[in-house]
Amino acid sequence: xxxxxxxxxxxxxxxxxxxxxxxxxxTEYIEAYKDLAVVEMYRxxxxxxxxxxxxxxxxxxxxxxxxxxxxxxxxxxxxxYWTGKTxxxxxxxxxRKGQLxxxxxxxxxxxxxxxxxxxxxxxxxxxxxxxxxxDKTDYTAxxxxxxxxxxxxxxxxxxxxxSKIEKYNLYLYDTSEDPFxxxxxx
Numbered sequence: 001x002x003x004x005x006x007x008x009x010x011x012x013x014x015x016x017x018x019x020x021x022x023x024x025x026x027t028e029y030i031e032a033y034k035d036l037a038v039v040e041m042y043r044x045x046x047x048x049x050x051x052x053x054x055x056x057x058x059x060x061x062x063x064x065x066x067x068x069x070x071x072x073x074x075x076x077x078x079x080x081y082w083t084g085k086t087x088x089x090x091x092x093x094x095x096r097k098g099q100l101x102x103x104x105x106x107x108x109x110x111x112x113x114x115x116x117x118x119x120x121x122x123x124x125x126x127x128x129x130x131x132x133x134x135d136k137t138d139y140t141a142x143x144x145x146x147x148x149x150x151x152x153x154x155x156x157x158x159x160x161x162x163s164k165i166e167k168y169n170l171y172l173y174d175t176s177e178d179p180f181x182x183x184x185x186x
Contacts, residue, residue: 025061044119048173053164070107074118078104
Protein backbone atom coordinates (compact mmCIF):
# COMPACT_ATOMS: atom_id res chain seq x y z
CA UNK A 1 0.00 0.00 0.00
CA UNK A 2 1.42 3.43 -0.95
CA UNK A 3 2.05 6.14 1.65
CA UNK A 4 -0.67 8.28 0.04
CA UNK A 5 -3.26 5.55 0.49
CA UNK A 6 -2.20 5.04 4.11
CA UNK A 7 -2.66 8.75 4.84
CA UNK A 8 -6.07 8.76 3.14
CA UNK A 9 -7.06 5.68 5.13
CA UNK A 10 -6.00 7.30 8.44
CA UNK A 11 -7.89 10.48 7.64
CA UNK A 12 -11.00 8.53 6.64
CA UNK A 13 -11.10 6.48 9.84
CA UNK A 14 -10.31 9.51 12.00
CA UNK A 15 -6.86 8.60 13.25
CA UNK A 16 -5.43 11.87 11.98
CA UNK A 17 -7.25 15.08 12.76
CA UNK A 18 -6.73 18.36 10.98
CA UNK A 19 -9.29 20.25 13.05
CA UNK A 20 -8.59 23.92 13.67
CA UNK A 21 -8.83 24.80 17.35
CA UNK A 22 -9.42 28.57 17.69
CA UNK A 23 -8.68 28.57 21.43
CA UNK A 24 -5.21 27.10 20.94
CA UNK A 25 -4.59 29.28 17.89
CA UNK A 26 -5.67 32.41 19.78
CA THR A 27 -3.45 31.63 22.75
CA GLU A 28 -0.46 31.00 20.49
CA TYR A 29 -1.13 34.16 18.48
CA ILE A 30 -1.47 36.35 21.56
CA GLU A 31 1.68 34.92 23.10
CA ALA A 32 3.62 35.51 19.88
CA TYR A 33 2.48 39.12 19.30
CA LYS A 34 1.52 40.65 22.66
CA ASP A 35 4.90 42.34 23.22
CA LEU A 36 4.91 43.79 19.72
CA ALA A 37 1.38 45.13 20.24
CA VAL A 38 2.48 46.82 23.48
CA VAL A 39 5.57 48.33 21.82
CA GLU A 40 3.38 49.71 19.04
CA MET A 41 0.93 51.08 21.62
CA TYR A 42 3.70 53.12 23.25
CA ARG A 43 5.06 54.20 19.88
CA UNK A 44 1.77 55.34 18.35
CA UNK A 45 -0.99 55.38 20.99
CA UNK A 46 -3.05 52.57 19.44
CA UNK A 47 -4.33 50.25 22.21
CA UNK A 48 -2.56 46.89 22.32
CA UNK A 49 -5.95 45.22 22.78
CA UNK A 50 -7.21 46.66 19.49
CA UNK A 51 -4.03 45.65 17.69
CA UNK A 52 -4.22 42.08 18.97
CA UNK A 53 -7.97 41.76 18.32
CA UNK A 54 -7.54 43.03 14.78
CA UNK A 55 -4.59 40.71 14.23
CA UNK A 56 -6.58 37.73 15.51
CA UNK A 57 -9.60 38.62 13.40
CA UNK A 58 -7.97 39.79 10.17
CA UNK A 59 -5.40 36.97 10.00
CA UNK A 60 -7.71 34.23 11.29
CA UNK A 61 -5.41 33.68 14.27
CA UNK A 62 -2.33 33.92 12.04
CA UNK A 63 -3.47 31.08 9.78
CA UNK A 64 -4.82 32.95 6.75
CA UNK A 65 -3.02 32.75 3.42
CA UNK A 66 -2.51 36.53 3.58
CA UNK A 67 -0.75 36.23 6.95
CA UNK A 68 1.26 33.14 6.04
CA UNK A 69 2.29 34.09 2.50
CA UNK A 70 2.43 37.90 2.69
CA UNK A 71 3.00 38.49 6.44
CA UNK A 72 -0.05 40.79 6.30
CA UNK A 73 -1.88 40.40 9.62
CA UNK A 74 -4.32 43.29 9.20
CA UNK A 75 -5.74 42.97 5.71
CA UNK A 76 -4.31 46.29 4.58
CA UNK A 77 -4.77 46.79 0.87
CA UNK A 78 -2.21 48.40 -1.39
CA UNK A 79 -3.80 51.84 -1.97
CA UNK A 80 -2.58 53.89 -4.92
CA TYR A 81 0.50 55.20 -3.10
CA TRP A 82 1.86 51.82 -1.95
CA THR A 83 5.28 51.13 -3.48
CA GLY A 84 6.18 48.00 -1.53
CA LYS A 85 5.66 44.32 -2.26
CA THR A 86 2.17 43.15 -3.16
CA UNK A 87 0.03 40.05 -2.81
CA UNK A 88 -3.18 39.36 -4.75
CA UNK A 89 -6.20 37.34 -3.68
CA UNK A 90 -9.98 37.59 -3.88
CA UNK A 91 -11.56 39.57 -1.07
CA UNK A 92 -14.33 42.09 -1.65
CA UNK A 93 -13.44 43.95 -4.83
CA UNK A 94 -15.64 43.63 -7.93
CA UNK A 95 -15.09 44.64 -11.54
CA ARG A 96 -17.59 46.68 -13.60
CA LYS A 97 -19.48 43.51 -14.48
CA GLY A 98 -20.02 42.71 -10.80
CA GLN A 99 -17.55 39.83 -10.78
CA LEU A 100 -15.32 39.24 -7.77
CA UNK A 101 -11.72 40.06 -8.70
CA UNK A 102 -8.39 39.74 -6.94
CA UNK A 103 -7.58 42.55 -4.55
CA UNK A 104 -4.11 44.00 -4.08
CA UNK A 105 -2.80 43.63 -0.54
CA UNK A 106 0.42 44.86 0.97
CA UNK A 107 3.06 42.19 1.46
CA UNK A 108 5.80 42.40 4.07
CA UNK A 109 9.17 40.79 4.69
CA UNK A 110 8.25 40.02 8.33
CA UNK A 111 5.31 40.03 10.72
CA UNK A 112 6.97 42.92 12.54
CA UNK A 113 6.83 44.99 9.34
CA UNK A 114 3.09 44.29 9.13
CA UNK A 115 2.52 45.52 12.68
CA UNK A 116 4.60 48.65 12.18
CA UNK A 117 2.99 49.50 8.83
CA UNK A 118 -0.51 49.02 10.25
CA UNK A 119 0.30 51.37 13.16
CA UNK A 120 1.75 53.92 10.72
CA UNK A 121 -1.24 53.51 8.42
CA UNK A 122 -3.69 54.33 11.21
CA UNK A 123 -1.63 57.10 12.81
CA UNK A 124 -0.71 58.83 9.52
CA UNK A 125 -3.99 58.55 7.60
CA UNK A 126 -6.27 61.54 8.07
CA UNK A 127 -9.52 59.60 8.18
CA UNK A 128 -8.32 57.71 11.27
CA UNK A 129 -7.19 60.82 13.18
CA UNK A 130 -10.39 60.96 15.32
CA UNK A 131 -9.38 57.65 16.89
CA UNK A 132 -6.44 59.29 18.62
CA UNK A 133 -8.82 61.42 20.70
CA UNK A 134 -9.85 58.25 22.55
CA ASP A 135 -8.01 57.01 25.61
CA LYS A 136 -5.80 53.99 24.93
CA THR A 137 -7.77 52.03 27.51
CA ASP A 138 -11.13 52.70 25.83
CA TYR A 139 -11.13 49.72 23.49
CA THR A 140 -14.87 50.01 22.89
CA ALA A 141 -14.53 53.52 21.48
CA UNK A 142 -11.57 52.42 19.37
CA UNK A 143 -13.44 49.40 17.98
CA UNK A 144 -16.51 51.45 17.01
CA UNK A 145 -14.26 54.26 15.80
CA UNK A 146 -12.38 51.93 13.44
CA UNK A 147 -15.68 50.81 11.93
CA UNK A 148 -16.98 54.39 11.71
CA UNK A 149 -13.76 55.57 10.02
CA UNK A 150 -14.12 52.86 7.39
CA UNK A 151 -11.50 50.28 8.33
CA UNK A 152 -13.83 47.37 7.53
CA UNK A 153 -17.00 46.78 5.54
CA UNK A 154 -18.42 44.22 8.01
CA UNK A 155 -21.31 45.81 9.93
CA UNK A 156 -20.39 43.71 12.99
CA UNK A 157 -16.67 44.53 12.90
CA UNK A 158 -16.62 46.51 16.16
CA UNK A 159 -18.55 43.85 18.04
CA UNK A 160 -16.21 41.14 16.74
CA UNK A 161 -13.17 43.04 18.01
CA UNK A 162 -14.77 43.74 21.38
CA SER A 163 -15.76 40.10 21.72
CA LYS A 164 -12.16 38.97 21.17
CA ILE A 165 -10.81 41.61 23.55
CA GLU A 166 -13.15 40.50 26.31
CA LYS A 167 -12.90 36.76 25.64
CA TYR A 168 -9.10 36.77 25.77
CA ASN A 169 -8.69 39.62 28.32
CA LEU A 170 -6.69 41.61 25.78
CA TYR A 171 -7.58 44.86 27.60
CA LEU A 172 -4.96 43.89 30.20
CA TYR A 173 -2.24 44.74 27.68
CA ASP A 174 -3.53 48.32 27.42
CA THR A 175 -2.11 49.02 30.87
CA SER A 176 1.14 47.12 30.37
CA GLU A 177 4.35 48.87 31.25
CA ASP A 178 6.45 50.25 28.40
CA PRO A 179 8.93 47.47 27.53
CA PHE A 180 11.65 50.01 26.74
CA UNK A 181 11.26 51.55 30.19
CA UNK A 182 11.72 48.05 31.64
CA UNK A 183 14.99 47.66 29.70
CA UNK A 184 16.29 50.98 31.04
CA UNK A 185 15.57 49.90 34.64
CA UNK A 186 17.75 46.82 34.28
